Amino acid sequence: MTNLPVRMARWSAGHPWRGIASWFLFVALCLGIGMSVGGHAATTEDYRIGEAGRAEAMAAEGGLQQKPVEHVLVTGTGTAAGAAAKDAAARMKRLPEVESVSAPIRAKDGTALRVDVTLKGSELQGKDHVEPLLAQTADVQKAHPDVKVEETGSPSISKGVGELRDDDLARTEVIALPITLLTLLLVFGSFAVAVVPVVLALTSIAAAIGLSMLASHVFPDAGVGASIILLIGMAVGVDYTLFYLKREREERARSGGRLNARATVEIAAATSGRSVVVSGLAVAVSSATLYLADDVIFSSIATAAILVTLVAVVSSLTVLPAVLAKLGGWAERRAARRGRVQKAPRTGNGRITKAMLRPTGKHPAATLAVAVLAMLALAAPLLNLNLTDMGRDSHPRQIPAMQVYDRLNTAFPELKSMHQIVVKADAGQAGEVTAALRDLAARAGQDPLLAGTSELRTSPDQRIHLLELAVPHHVSTDEARRSLDRVRGEYVPQTVGKLHAETAVSGDIARYADYPEHQKSKLPFIVGALLLVTFAMTVWAFRSVVLGLLGVALNLLSAGAALGLLTLVFQGTWAEGLLDFTSTGSIGSRVPLFLFVILFGLSMDYQVFVISRIREAARRGVPTRQAVLDGVGGSASVVTSAAFVMVTVFASFVFIHIMELKQMGFALAVAVLLDAAVIRIMILPALMLLLGDRCWWPSRSMRPARDDAAGPALQNVG
Incomplete structure (x- = not known):
């Protein structure tokens, strides 16, 4: 794992123009092949879930x-x-x-x-x-x-939703890109260097979009792939480049001219390069747990997140060393012409970080208790979490068709929603089935929860029968849900349920009700797999069971706090004017699962980067206490900058009008902010200070690292 980034960086830094040209050729090939093959959109069959999906499959069998x-x-x-x-x-x-x-x-x-x-x-x-x-x-x-x-x-x-989403995504780019550039300019003080992470992130996004078109022929695209690639791609693309670039500049300036550009690039590859690989693999593997949801939308999200993350890792390990070698060479020549030696950057804590770390270092137990209690308080609203499918009724009224939809439902309330009772039986039973369905329609016609109108259709072969009942209530209302319970629990068993036939109920309300139930049934398996993956990746990266357990616990804490804040903001009405939304009194059923999976992966970025710094110091023989304080303090500026970029990208999605994307953006922005500011600067170091050398169990001691990674770089001292 250590040698691979170094070998890739050595070749790229040694052949910079080839490395840069190869990257852009790779991006062009990905886009070109993807566009020539074309994408494969998910079909109606891919969305079928639960009893509603079974009913739809039966209906389709009969045309x-x-x-x-x-x-x-x-x-x-x-x-x-x-x-x-x-x-x-x-x-x-x-x-x-x-x-x-x-x-x-x-x-x-x-x-x-x-x-x-x-x-x-x-x-x-x-x-x-x-x-x-x-x-x-x-x-x-x-x-x-x-x-x-x-x-x-x-x-x-x-069509209106798609157009509005495209306009919103274009606006998020306008918001996120300038802020990202300004942040990087403040971090590096050089416009040329600040542009590098943005360019690599954008080219990674372009390559991932092309690859996603190919992947869609295996995992059909549900229409969310491009949004996820943009959302995750900007975040991880800039972050990985930032980790690598910051370390290279630090090593180059620290050497005081004793190491040339290629050597500092190799040292950065052996340290931050390894962290990027581990972080990227963690995001990819965590995202892959979404395939367990057995849902086309989550499969699309998983595919998009995996592709753009892995492409971002490849860019930071291949073309980035080439770019850094060229920039470093130019900087060396400028310094030589001016007769100056590059100044070492500040590696100590900033004022804010120092202020936050001071109580952690002096009173770790008290800091830990206060921080954990605060996070649990933020998570408390989760007790009232209400999950629903964000269906058609939740779409923003900026869409002209939605305004007409409201007027249509006012004039024709029977169009608000409907139930579809589908029966599959032998053709010889057609008379019995028809009679039973008419009996069902007669019973339903007297029900005040239903509109009293119905339509009965039969397939040409007389095997499939469909009864449609109009419901004068929107799918999200309690009346609509009660009507579904009554149809499934009373009318069907009392009529067609008595026949030797296969029966299922679908329709607008059944789809709306069955989807969240499907997600709830899959959630334990996915969360269990996610916890196992997070634990295994941390143990693999640091050879420490204790750190693996801490990683799982801290990720759960930050995800819980973010979901609690999401519930507090979006299930109520107090923030509607502030964030420009109309509350549905619920959270989209896909949001918690999406947040858990993506956050667990992204949290590994900071986890790996911070603990890698601590581990470097500990393996040099620095006592664990001092290694923790130095590692957290030394990485704070990078973590803060990376988190700010991520929060900016995610927060820009809060301005999107599509409710689920808005909720996803808000939840991820809050989660990353809490993770970087509270988890990595307060709770993690407090825990490690309290545990001391036990952090590294089962390793008996932190032995100094062999010089096999940095050694080749040191041979290039100029």
């Missing part, structure tokens, strides 16, 4: 699967509204993207009409074919200015 449907809403009365609705229906029928068009349907209060337009293709493909329908709706509005003509539906809403 009764849910289709993409658009609704043209005509608001107005009299002949003008009727004429506009008929015109819309006639225009839609002529479009090749349209499968069927309903006759105009009038609202019960007579203030509006609607035309239902079913598109060809699968449910997820609707957004790709909806543009001609929207154009026709706009033409109908121009032709009938006396009434209001609008369009909404799953395809147009999905």
Whole structure:
């Protein structure tokens, strides 16, 4: 592990232009191959989960699967509204993207009409074919200015969500990039050096996007891959480069001109280079536990995080040494021309770090108790955590189709949601199944929780039957959930449940309810695997069981505190104006799992970097107490700078309008901030000070390191 970064750095620093050219060629190849092959988007089948998914598979077997449907809403009365609705229906029928068009349907209060337009293709493909329908709706509005003509539906809403997400992501780049550059400029005092981490992060992102297109043919892309690559790529790309670059500059200045640029690069590779490899592998392996969720969205997140992290590691081990060798060579020549020797950088603590470390060094037990209690207090709101699927109703109303969606549901409340009861039986039982489903519809028609309207369809081979019940409540309401419980727990068992047939219930509400339950069932396995991976990676990196246990406990503490703050902020309404959101009273069901996995991986960055510094000092014979204080203090500026960059990138996602992405960005920003400021500067050193040499158990002593890594570098003393 130590020799690999050194060998790669030695070649790259010895052939800098080849190394730089090879990297950009690699990026171009990744993008070119990815674009030529193209990505593979997840299909409707990939999203099927739980009983709802089983029902959808049965319906699809009989050709009764849910289709993409658009609704043209005509608001107005009299002949003008009727004429506009008929015109819309006639225009839609002529479009090749349209499968069927309903006759105009009038609202019960007579203030509006609607035309239902079913598109060809699968449910997820609707957004790709909806543009001609929207154009026709706009033409109908121009032709009938006396009434209001609008369009909404799953395809147009999905299209609007995608456009808003793309605009938001572009804005996050505008926010994050300048702040990142300014931070790096303050850290290094050189614009040329500050640009290096940003350029490498951006090229790593580009390469990862190309590779993700290839990977999508194995792990279908659920549409979140690009967002995760941008989110994680900027963070780890800048961080890994920062760790490496800071160490190289430190060693170069400390040598006082006795080591040339290639030698300092090799020393940095043997120290920070190793930390980058371990950290990157930790993020990748931690992210891989998301595959255990058996969910296409989490598979996409895992694939994106793994690819961009590994690419960022490769960039910091290959092209970065080449760039540093060139920059170092130029700096040496400038210093020689001016007759100056480079000054050694400050390696001591900054004022803030010194102030935070002072009570830790003097009173580690008290510091530990106060810090842990504070973190537990932040985690307390977790006791009231409410997880729900962030469905269509949670989408921001900045999307025009969502505004029309609200008006459509006001005029036609029976469209808010629905249940689908699917029955699979032998064709000879068709009569019995039909009778039982009609009985179910009659019972449901008397239920105040349901809309009283239903539709029964049967497959051509008479084997699959589908009964659709309208529900006048949004999927997120208690009434909708109670109606699902009643259908599954009473109406189905009392009717079709008595037949020898396979029965399942799907629909908007069932999808909304089943997804969080699926996640809850997978959570223990994933968290267990995550804890095991974190423990194993730490033990492998530092040969210490104690540090492995500490890593697990501290990651749990920071994740719990971040989730507690997330619950406090987003389940309430007090921060709505501050963060520009409308509270759903819940947290997205994917957010906690995403936070746990990604945070456990990213926390290893700081864990590995800080403990590596401590371990270096301890192996040189420095007493553990002093090694802890020196290691934490010496790495504080890098950790603080890296954390600030990460927090900036993650916090920029808080300005995104999509609720789950907003919550993910907030949670990660808070988690990284707490991890860097509280865990790594207060709790970790306090624990290590209290444990002393026991930190390194089962190693009996910290023997000085062999000079096998830095030795080759020292041979290049100039």
